[in-house]
Amino acid sequence: MSVNEKFSAIRKGLLEFLVLQIIAAEKVYVADILKQLSATQFATQEGTLYPLLSKMRREGLLDYEWKESEAGPPRKYYELTPKGREQLRETLEYWGEINGTVKKLGQK
Amino acid sequence: MxxxxxxxxxxxxxxxxxxxxxxxxxxxxxxxxxxxxxxxxxxxxxxxxxxxxxxxxxxxxxxxxxxxxxxxxxxxxxxxxxxxxxxxxxxxxxxxxxxxxxxxxxxxxxxEPATGHGGPPRRLYRIHEGAMIAGVCNGIAAHMNIDPTLVRLAFVLLTIFWGTGLLVYVVMAIVVPEARSPEEKAAASGDPSTAQEFIRRAKAGYYEAMKGFPDRKARREWKRRFKREMRANADQWRYNWHSYWTEHAPLHPGMGFTLPVLSMLHGAATVLWICALISLLATGTVLGLALPANVPTWVAALLLFIAYGIIAGPLKVARRACYWGSGRPGWTWPVVFLLDALVWLAVAAALLWLGVHFFPELRDAVHSIPALVHQAANDVQTWWNEKK
Incomplete structure (x- = not known):
């Protein structure tokens, strides 16, 4: 089993965290999110992202508004709610702790 | 191929x-x-x-x-x-x-459908299908997702009491665009323009589960709960209103005397207002007072409406206070109401009689009403015939 395969579960779990971070920076629509992720280890597809976004919206982490696009039908632009920002802050903190633990353990 | x-x-x-x-x-x-x-x-x-x-x-x-x-x-x-x-x-x-x-x-x-999430952006349009006049009320109803009859009623009430409804309607009929294309019609009610697509899907059996939607019972329960809450709210509001007036009514039990006096004043104001309006429309003067040269008749009519609202408003509130102040709802209530209504009618009739007898302009105005109505009907008829 390659490292890549082994960590697929971790990547999946972290995806929500990364999506929060992307949306926190600016209002984005799904293609923007996919593009930003595509260059990373977290490259994903619409089939994964849409259900994730709708779950996050149901949890009150984000919201969207319809915006006209210059070509084609209106698009959903996502943005974070205060609850989403709070969650992002907490996750960042927790992530820092995990990082510290990873570096510290096993060192003499 | x-x-x-x-x-x-x-x-x-x-x-x-x-x-x-x-x-x-x-x-x-x-x-x-x-x-x-x-x-x-x-x-x-x-x-x-x-x-x-x-x-x-x-x-x-x-x-x-x-x-x-x-x-x-x-x-x-x-x-x-x-x-x-x-x-x-x-x-x-x-x-x-x-x-x-x-x-x-x-x-x-x-x-969801009401808040407009999950659909394209909603816009205000006039909707011609099922419209009474220009589709303004229809459009507002679709925009707010309520019954058009309620909106029409609101406009009629606004017109009767403050005269603003008509003005707002005319302005909106000119300003608000009409929904012509299917997309605009969809945007007017916030339905996604893919509505046909959903119908097609339902027909194709895409959403088998939709038919046996497991929450049908729960949905009905939700609806019932909503209705119950609304009813409770209305009761609560009525109760608050009542207890407020029984506590804060400016005058207490001697309402039997105050009420008719207030009613008289209110009736007088109403009669005066009606007379002024009639004389304005018939002779172009307000009870014999000529309008300043640069004021058009409709502005004067609007001002009259507003003036009446200012005078009659507090009187109405005071009368209501007397009703609520006359104690708990009981056998006395119908008597109070009946008495009040009789006093109101009597005052109105007396004033009208006095007015017609002592103000020649008013008499002329009243006498010219049938002719005016006749002329208006004729105008409409000619217009209709020309149109055909």
Whole structure:
């Protein structure tokens, strides 16, 4: 089993965290999110992202508004709610702790 | 040579090769099955369809009008398989979350179309279908998702009491655009323009589960609860209103005396107002007072409405205070009401009689009413005939 395969579960779990971070920076629509992720280890597809976004919206982490696009039908632009920002802050903190633990353990 | 099938994704038509159509259909069916039980299933599916549509659009050009099977497969591979509920397996509290999600789902399902989430942006249009005059009320009703009759009633009441309803209506009839294209009509009521698409899907049996929607009972229960709450609110409001006036009514039990006096004043104000209005329309003067030269008649009429509102408003409130102040609802109430109504009528009749007898202008005005009505009817008739 390659490292890549082994960590697929971790990547999946972290995806929500990364999506929060992307949306926190600016209002984005799904293609923007996919593009930003595509260059990373977290490259994903619409089939994964849409259900994730709708779950996050149901949890009150984000919201969207319809915006006209210059070509084609209106698009959903996502943005974070205060609850989403709070969650992002907490996750960042927790992530820092995990990082510290990873570096510290096993060192003499 | 391949057969081409045209499909509708997100309100746009895309011609696909038959093989591509089958692949897309299989993909969407799998997606629907994967999302079974997900409260946002329809929304996710329409998002997915929209995304596929955008990818198809990028493939088409003026000299290339059909999406090939190969291309459909590439697009579907790019979309990737639908992940049922990310985080569900990783979350130990998934059972709890699922349960709470389900109970809130009826509320969300009922409220979503009203708030306009899940649909394209909503705009205010005039809607001609089923309109009475210019479709203003119809458009507002569709925009706010309420019964057009209520909106019409509100306009009529505004016109009667403050005279503003008519003005607002005329302005809106001029300013608000009319919904002409199907997209505009859809935007007027906030329905997604893919509504036909949903109907098609329902017919094709895409959403088998929709028929046996497990929350039908829960939805009905939600509706019932909503109604009950509204009723409780109305009762509460009525109660508050009543207890407020029994406590704060400016004058206490001797209402039997105050009420008729207030009623007299109110009646006098109303009669005066009606007389002024009639004389204005008939002779162009307000009870014998000529208007300043640069004030058009309709402005004067509007001012009269407002003046009446200012004078009659406090009187009305005071009378209501007397009703509420006359104690708890009981056998005395009908008597109080009846007495009051009689006094009101008597005062109104007396004043009208006095007015007609002592002010020649008013008498002339009253006498000219039948002629005026006749003339107006004639005008309408000629206009109608000319139109035909």
């Amino acid at each position: 391949n057969k081409v099938i045209t499909i509708n994704l997100g309100g746009n038509a895309y011609p696909l090769e038959e093989g591509g159509y089958d692949a897309l259909r299989a993909y969407l069916e799998t997606a629907a099955a994967q999302l079974h039980g997900n409260p946002d299933r329809d929304e996710i599916l329409s998002d997915i369809e929209g995304a596929i549509g955008e990818k198809f659009r990028a493939l088409l050009a003026s000299h290339k009008t059909v999406v090939e099977t190969r291309e459909v497969n590439a697009v579907l591979a790019e979309m990737g398989p639908i992940e049922a509920d990310p985080g569900k397996t990783a979350d130990p509290a998934a059972g709890v979350a699922g349960a709470s999600g389900k109970s809130s789902r009826t509320g969300a399902a009922g409220a």
